[in-house]
Amino acid sequence: MSPNAAEATAVAHPNIALIKYWGKADAVRNIPAVGSLSITLDGLTTTTRLRFDPDLGADRFVLGGRRAPEMEARVTSCLDLLRQRADVETRALVESDNDFPTAAGLASSASGFAALVVAADRALRTGIATADLADLARQASGSAARSLFGGFVEVSLTAGARGVMPRTKQVLEPSAWPLGVVVAVTDTGPKDVGSTEGMVRTERTSPYYSAWVDSSGADLAEARAAVERLDFEALADISELSCLKMHAVMLSARPGLVYWNGATVECIRRIRELRADGVGVFFTIDAGPQVKAVCLPEAQNRVATELGAVPGVGRIIESGLGDGARIVEAVG
Ligand code: DP6
Numbered sequence: 001m002s003p004n005a006a007e008a009t010a011v012a013h014p015n016i017a018l019i020k021y022w023g024k025a026d027a028v029r030n031i032p033a034v035g036s037l038s039i040t041l042d043g044l045t046t047t048t049r050l051r052f053d054p055d056l057g058a059d060r061f062v063l064g065g066r067r068a069p070e071m072e073a074r075v076t077s078c079l080d081l082l083r084q085r086a087d088v089e090t091r092a093l094v095e096s097d098n099d100f101p102t103a104a105g106l107a108s109s110a111s112g113f114a115a116l117v118v119a120a121d122r123a124l125r126t127g128i129a130t131a132d133l134a135d136l137a138r139q140a141s142g143s144a145a146r147s148l149f150g151g152f153v154e155v156s157l158t159a160g161a162r163g164v165m166p167r168t169k170q171v172l173e174p175s176a177w178p179l180g181v182v183v184a185v186t187d188t189g190p191k192d193v194g195s196t197e198g199m200v201r202t203e204r205t206s207p208y209y210s211a212w213v214d215s216s217g218a219d220l221a222e223a224r225a226a227v228e229r230l231d232f233e234a235l236a237d238i239s240e241l242s243c244l245k246m247h248a249v250m251l252s253a254r255p256g257l258v259y260w261n262g263a264t265v266e267c268i269r270r271i272r273e274l275r276a277d278g279v280g281v282f283f284t285i286d287a288g289p290q291v292k293a294v295c296l297p298e299a300q301n302r303v304a305t306e307l308g309a310v311p312g313v314g315r316i317i318e319s320g321l322g323d324g325a326r327i328v329e330a331v332g
Contacts, residue, residue, distance in 0.1 A: 006332035007051035008122035012115035012325035014100075014107035015040045015146045015153065016181065016292050018239040018284055019223045020246040023199050023213060025157075025164050030139050032166055033203075034216035036155045037223045038146040039294070040174070041181055043319025044100040046108065047328070048115035050123055056091035063096050078113060078140040079120055086124040094119075100317065106183065106290060107147075109195075113140040114147035114325040122327045130324065134168040142166075143195075150174050150323035152227050154220070174321035177230050180300035182293040183317040184307040186263035195287045198250065198257050205254040212249040216242070232296055236275065236282035239294070243284045250287075259287050263312025267291035270310055274303065 015038040023033035061075045117137045138145035146153040151174035226234035250257040271283045280296030295303045308316045
């Protein structure tokens, strides 16, 4: 088969980390300094159509109908990993659409690179195993590895001949524990400092960074055990701890990274009040001001109503847990 005419369309969902990744053991190879545990969301979707075209001199990346040249170097580096495996040099047109705000702490790069590697693997017919595709996506963006899988997903670090290596695997199917997620969108603008830059600043300047790294393995083990026994209270407790520890280490960078706004803090307070009232909900927040409330299914409607009423919350997005990145259409 000629890969030149091949095209494929893949979909992927963002994931949100309950045990957070923040910091790199190796910036060149993009090896995370800590393991992480996430849930994949079905309510937000990236759709990526990729076509290898022998007439193209360079890869082209179109996001939401507009050429996005600032992303093209990262797209090319990621596609090069697959082209090397397939032994082809053909460039590609990549058209990607998100049905949610881009670059606002909703992990659009995670779903974007997950969809990209799946589409390229199909179009090039490289037949790479999912865990290895996750590793290719990880080199583009650490959190993207997790969107290759559905449900509850863990990135663990193991010592190998080439130093520490991350490995991504599913811990639990989405149907095994169908939690809901309510995203309270408090700002749709792009964030001031992206994750990659924020991590570098934190590693270099926060006096608490080593404490963050040293304590994260125990948090990961505790969260994995909570997921395996479907223990919501235990998962709530350790997830909020991981989130607040990550923001503490961000805040202690120089200059400090403040990703929250007033509505973010109000949502945290409301979620804590609800949980004290016996409602099954906890919060998590990434490198942006949106609040993600993870809920037991019976609590989701109430949580959506309560967070929607918090001043400064502009939009509520609801989601269940979803599947990993997958092909929806292929030609050639
Ligand atoms: C706060 O995966 O975006 O969302 O590897 O540099 O691309 P790079 O970083 P990225 O960082 C995600 C950080 C986070 C926490 C998480 O998702 O675990």
